[in-house]
């Protein structure tokens with residue numbers, strides 16, 4: 001029978017609930033258990049597709065094309081399985097389903113209410129992670145977004161409260177992740193905010209079994225005793241999660257305090273010894289680099305720490321592989337002018353331009369790509385970055401000085417990127433977008449083929465515009481090698497240039513498939529070229 005772990009957060013947001021959920025997943029997976037993780041986001045957006053990266057960081061794209069909260073990226077990276085749209089639940093999605101059912105007459109005239117109809121749908125969405133065609137999961141971990149006390153989180157908390165009664169005490173565990181501020185003037189770590197947060201949870205009817213304490217320094221025994229007493233949690237259920245140098249150390253920190261065994265005992269799971277050997281070795285390599293490289297990410301949302309999270313992580317993964325510490329320098333494309341490039345890019349060994357939408361900063365990116373191409377700096381262009389690289393080539397090598405994507409300049413005389421035909425055709429009012437996993441055929445003899453060592457790969461996408469194949473012969477004559485193509489829809493996926501240490505653009509997002517123990521080959525190869533420049 002599947003066991004359930006519900007994770008809530010207290011006191012402040014951004015305390016690392018996602019990393020905690022992912023780490024618990026890893027700890028349980030290391031015991032041979034089948035685990036999945038689901039995120040519940042109490043906002044009204046149906047998915048993260050329309051949300052600004054300024055507010056929520058990147059949208060993480062799954063194999064099946066769901067645009068989700070970035071925590072799903074952490075889950076995939078920590079438990080190393082592909083998640084689906086079912087792993088992401090939002091208030092918008094729940095209401096959408098319930099309201100459609102109501103319109104359909106499914107409730108047979110009943111008054112449709114938050115309890116039980118919304119809470120029932122929340123519970124059903126949790127159970128839906130178990131698929132009839134697959135053996136049941138051993139553990140489903142559910143992270144409830146937001147902080148205890150938020151109005152919008154209440155239906156989710158009510159649903160998980162009911163869950164324990166529905167399926168039995170021994171099958172459900174509640175974990176509360178809370179923050180313990182350090183007060184400089186008192187020279188003390190304070191537990192009162194957490195006491196209040198737990199009080200609030202208990203008011204809703206949830207008694208946490210375990211407390212993960214986020215703090216900047218160690219908790220004293222007396223603080224732990226105080227929390228145990230006031231929050232009614234056994235002392236062994238009070239686990240510290242001090243700030244770590246890397247998020248990847250977190251499973252080890254939690255495991256060493258007995259978290260895994262405590263969960264196993266509470267949920268009466270079959271006992272197996274954890275095998276974190278590979279994970280530990282990976283963290284060891286991360287903490288003992290032999291070299292350092294500086295990579296510039298030139299983009300739009302550079303002030304938001306998480307806007308390019310998966311790209312950051314994918315670079316770090318490749319660094320772990322090469323024993324190389326990566327320093328990432330984020331550069332605001334909007335503030336970049338040609339004259340500054342030499343100064344701004346001094347000391348940088350590689351340039352990466354990630355995905356994005358809209359014209360803002362495009363000219364800065366195009367200028368930086370020209371600089372990378374001419375000065376033989378390794379360059380990786382992802383999605384919008386790839387589009388900008390072909391625009392640069394068209395303008396400066398093909399001499400089509402006004403070449404552009406119709407996304408940035410609808411009236412360009414040389415529209416080398418056009419809106420996808422298949423999308424235009426199925427367009428109602430709303431613009432559609434090419435999402436999720438699609439195949440890419442690689443041409444033998446190209447660098448891309450050498451990197452993947454196979455001629456057919458699947459990669460994740462999130463875009464509306466594609467290279468207009470009318471221009472293909474012109475680009476080929478001018479030295480562009482189109483090394484990857486989607487054969488079903490004849491869409492250019494990868495291009496590269498010769499006579500350069502490393503210059504590849506790809507329409508897809510390799511970063512979504514990179515894992516700390518299985519770095520993406522594109523990033524591994526890019527970093528190899530970057531390191532040669534050190």
Ligand code: GLN
Nearest residue numbers: 355356383384463464465
């Ligand atoms: N804006 C571009 C498009 O829609 C690129 C998208 C992206 O980089 N994710 O095609």
